[in-house]
Amino acid sequence: MKDHDKDIFKSLFEHTELDEPSASFESRLMKQVRIVSKKQKRKKLIVNILATTGGIAAAIIVTVSIFSFFDLSVNTDPDHWEQLTASIPSLHFDPLITSIGAICMLLLMGDTLIRRKIFDRKQDNNK
Secondary structure, three states: OHHHHHHHHHHHHHOOOOOOOOHHHHHHHHHHHHHHHHHHHHHHHHHHHHHHHHHHHHHHHHHHHHHHHOOOOOOOOHHHHHHOOOOOOOOOOOHHHHHHHHHHHHHHHHHHHHHHHHHHHHHHHHO
């Protein structure tokens, strides 16, 4: 009886090709991959929105707590605003130091962009 069962199973799997998955399997697999990818993107979007909202709320809370801790108030009287004057002192920058700083900043930004491009290409090649 066992030999007969083995022959039946053998005959079932003789005609199946195991080299390539079927087209329906590939389409179902890709559909699942797209579904998981959409879920991950949506999750990232929600986390970003919550983080931004939390950051704004934290900034407001810190500002209000500083005002309440130091007993500060916001003066909304229009006469008060007219009396405020501001003077900007003249700033003297050495052109050599300024240009060296600007060149360093440009080199740093260029290096970051180049490294990001190389990283993205490596990621694309690994896929």
